[in-house]
Amino acid sequence: MDFEFSAEELAFQAEVEAFLDEHATPDVADVCRENMAQIVDTPERRAFMAKLAEHGWLGMTWPKELGGQEKPGIYEYILNEALARRGCPQIGKGVGIIGKTLIRHGSEKLQREFLPRILNAEIEFAVGYSEPNAGSDAANMQLKADKVDGGWKLNGQKTWTTSAHFADWYWVGARTCPDKPKHDGISLFLIPMDHEGLEVRGLPTIGDELTNEVFFNDVFVPDDYLVGERGRGFRYISEALDLERFTMFTYSPTEQRLEELVDYVKEAQRDGEPLRQEPGVRTCIANLATEAEVARVLGLKFVHAAGQVGKKPPTVEASKYKLFATQLSQRVGNAMVDLAGADGQYRVHTEGAPLRGRPEMSYRYSVIDTIGGGASEIQKNIIARRGLGLPKNF
Ligand SMILES: Cc1cc2nc3c(=O)[nH]c(=O)nc-3n(C[C@H](O)[C@H](O)[C@H](O)COP(=O)(O)OP(=O)(O)OC[C@H]3O[C@@H](n4cnc5c(N)ncnc54)[C@H](O)[C@@H]3O)c2cc1C
Incomplete structure (x- = not known):
């Protein structure tokens, strides 16, 4: 390769x-x-x-x-x-997650309705998997979808739905077969975000991201808007998550931040001495630069393993990349705060702050990197079980 x-x-x-x-x-x-x-x-x-x-x-x-x-x-x-x-x-969400999953599993009607609108950038999505008792254990989702004449009636709650306050459509998992084992009882739906009975409440988070709780009160979804087959939703969601772990956690912002940090280290002084001469600083930067190269290569390995659209995305490669790249993002955020010294605590965009005030923002924002799309521990479980054949731990 x-x-x-x-x-x-x-x-x-x-x-x-x-x-x-x-x-x-x-x-x-x-x-x-x-x-x-x-x-x-x-x-x-x-x-x-x-x-x-x-x-x-x-x-x-x-x-x-x-x-x-x-x-x-x-x-x-x-x-x-x-x-x-x-x-x-x-392009991550529409082209990378929803579009590719619809190409593999959506009906002709859904493909005809949504794919051209994604290609023309006419539509934005929110993704609703997580619930108060279904985060890492996403298959535990309890949003209820009852079969009614011509469709489904949805009642319950989602949480952490990013983009729900401005998106056009909701890509959402719900329990359609309560008597089946939990992984087999879920179906995937598409719902207009302004549908009657959907209530969106904002949840401001540590990295300034506004995510949302979404409440469903007798939300009717026609049969045509069930994605793929009833009861196979969790399989589609797992594939969509493999795509999310790659396309929504890009590598280059970390590389770009690291380059800004290196430029800062080359120029900055601490107690009258150039920062660049401090052995601990040099070691830190050299380690991060090496790790950045590993993250880049893991990303390229995913791209090559993924091949053409229509093939199942490579799960273990997605998890390895997501685990390493997002933890590196946090290590770079931590290093920015450490190396910028006391002034690193200024808020982002504060005039005169080192690195444009990015250290504190980077430190706060990178928290979500290792949580969204499946926490680091979940990626490790996937690598251990699927990649290395180790037994299930729970
Ligand atoms: C800002 C933000 C935006 C988000 N956006 C979205 C979104 O748009 N759509 C959406 O559906 N979700 C979204 N999420 C939710 C995200 O996917 C979940 O937060 C994540 O999957 C973790 O779930 P949880 O918060 O319920 O934590 P929990 O699952 O309760 O986990 C708590 C801790 O326990 C660990 N843990 C859990 N199970 C295991 C295990 N089996 N082995 C080892 N350790 C374990 C976890 O790693 C974590 O450290 C968002 C979250 C945040 C914070």
Whole structure:
């Protein structure tokens, strides 16, 4: 496997960078938002995504008969990492998670209704798996879907639904077969976010991310909006999570932060001495640079293992990448606070703060990296069981 880009891939990367030089304006691109930058949460950010769509850069890996170009995954990787590196909105949720899962499992009706709208950047999704008693144990979800004439009636609660306060559609798991074992009793639905009976309440979190509780009160979903087969929802969710662990936890923002930190170390003084001469500082930076290379390679290994859309995403590669890359993101955040000294505590964007005040934001935001999309312990369990064949621990 070649870890360097080919001439054609480098040419595409240059094309993307030229596009970003022109369009990644401060109203859409902000690295100081850390990983939250990926969220398409303002009209300006939606307009930016529409420009990507005009370039034919959404769904590049999708099958041609569904509007894609059947390009290798490395093109989507190059695009998404370039977007992430500049703090732009990203293609992860629509193209990377919902679109790819619909391509594998959605009915023709759902594919026809949703895939063109994803390709044209006309639609934003919220993802609803977690509930008060279903986080790591996602299969324990209790949101109830009762069969009624022509569809389903949903009652109960989700929590931690990011984007529910602005998304157009809700991608949501619910229990349709309460008498079946928990993994077999779940189905996946698509629901308009402004549906009567859905109530969204904001939950502000440590990294400034606004996530949400969502309450369902007799929400009717027609049969057509059940994704795939009844009772197979947890399998689809597991695949979607493999995609999420890769596409929504990009590597390049960590690399970019580390580069800013290295530039700071080269210039800064502590007690009248250059920081760069401190052995502990040099060791710390050298370790992080080495680990960043490991994260990059794990990401590329996922891309190569994933192959063409339509294939099941590689679970163990997704978990290894997510585990290492997100823990590294936290280590870089910690190092920024340590190395910036007392001034590292200034809030982000404070005038005169070292590193634009990013240390404290980076430190706060990177907490979620190792929780969202499945906590680090869950990734370790997956690697131990599925990758190494060790027995289940619970
Ligand atoms: C800001 C934010 C945004 C989020 N956005 C979304 C979203 O959009 N959609 C969505 O569905 N969810 C979302 N989540 C939820 C996220 O996926 C869950 O928080 C996560 O899966 C952990 O679940 P939990 O919070 O219930 O913790 P718990 O599952 O209660 O875990 C608590 C601790 O126990 C550990 N643990 C649990 N089980 C095991 C085990 N078997 N072995 C070893 N250790 C274990 C965990 O690793 C963790 O450290 C979001 C969360 C946050 C904080």
